[in-house]
Amino acid sequence: MKRFSTAYHMVLMFAFLTVGSVWAATPDWVGVLKKVDDSTSFENGDFSALITVVSTKPGEDNNVIEARYFRRDKAKLFSIILLKPSVQKGQGYLQDGDSLWFYDPESRKFAFTSLRESFQDSDAQNSDFSTSTLAADYRIDSGTEGKLGANDVWILELGAKAVTVPIAERKLWIRRSDNLVLKEEHYSVSGRLIRTIAVPKYQTVSGRFVPLSMLIVDNLKTGEKTQISFAEVSVGRLPDEVFTKSYLERMSR
Numbered sequence: 110m111k112r113f114s115t116a117y118h119m120v121l122m123f124a125f126l127t128v129g130s131v132w133a134a135t136p137d138w139v140g141v142l143k144k145v146d147d148s149t150s151f152e153n154g155d156f157s158a159l160i161t162v163v164s165t166k167p168g169e170d171n172n173v174i175e176a177r178y179f180r181r182d183k184a185k186l187f188s189i190i191l192l193k194p195s196v197q198k199g200q201g202y203l204q205d206g207d208s209l210w211f212y213d214p215e216s217r218k219f220a221f222t223s224l225r226e227s228f229q230d231s232d233a234q235n236s237d238f239s240t241s242t243l244a245a246d247y248r249i250d251s252g253t254e255g256k257l258g259a260n261d262v263w264i265l266e267l268g269a270k271a272v273t274v275p276i277a278e279r280k281l282w283i284r285r286s287d288n289l290v291l292k293e294e295h296y297s298v299s300g301r302l303i304r305t306i307a308v309p310k311y312q313t314v315s316g317r318f319v320p321l322s323m324l325i326v327d328n329l330k331t332g333e334k335t336q337i338s339f340a341e342v343s344v345g346r347l348p349d350e351v352f353t354k355s356y357l358e359r360m361s362r
Contacts (some may be wrong), residue, residue: 138252141263143245144288145281148318155347156180158191158319158339164231167332171194174229182240186352189238190360191229197299199361202235203354205335207273209235210354214361220353224275227332232304232335233323236275243267245273257282257291289318302328315344 144225162174175193189202199214202222208221223234247267247306263283280298281290293306305326311318319342327333346357350356 116348125332128269136252136263137267138212138249138263138265140284141252142247142249142267145242145283146241148288149316150182151180151198151315151344152183153302154344156182156314157341157343157345157347158320159341161338161340162229162231162233162335163338164229164335165333166330172229172231174231178238178349179336180238180240181352184352185240187238187240188352188357190357201357201361202238203352204235204239205221205352212354212357212361213241214358218344224279232277232327232333233337236325237337238326247279253281254285257284260291261285262291304328312339312342314342317344 137243157177157179159177160176162176164172166172173193174191174197176189176191179188184223185204185206187202187204191197191200197213201212201304203210203212203219204224209222209224211222212219220283222235223236224239227233227236228235228237229253246269246272250268251266251267252262255262260282261284263285265281267279268280269278276295277298277352278300279294280294282288282292284291289308289311291308295304295305295306297303305328307324307326308320308322309324310321312321320337322336322338325335325337327335
């Protein structure tokens, strides 16, 4: 009986140590999301870039848009002013917190819009231009280790904490070496795959990361895709007026 008791306790101790080592090895998934947010956000300064948005649809010529893009993450602000094509020149967007307006220079009026809406009839959404707030907006439904090409990645499946979050469910492939998202899949509330986003390469600006380009594939419409490129990136302080309606009105003249 004594030998049996000793063996039983040894088995229990082995099981406890094994489970403990598994727990110890489980990553802090919320911490991973916070690092993703931190690496691509500019909380201590402003951000600006020239963006080019190329939309491809079967049977149509590519639609090419150029725009100036400004962001102040600390205040949850962004503005976009279209430069090309000429028929859309002067159109603009202004986000202030949870509010987003679209400005039409032809009517000289602002219309309330949503982060969920398509950006200029492309596969991009207005929310794609906001700062990353994954850790605050999503719960983590699952997390695993994996590979994406030659990259070691974390694979996280996320669900929105509130119905106001523009994307209901996301699946992320996060490079483990630098906590950068290389691929995303976006899903509807019903679990239907809507979009796939690939970010093959980033550029470094003042210790933060900005995509060189992003490829967005529409999974609901065969053959439709959009590429967004970022150039002339700057992190210098911007005038406060850049994030005002009056600035969009003045720049459209």
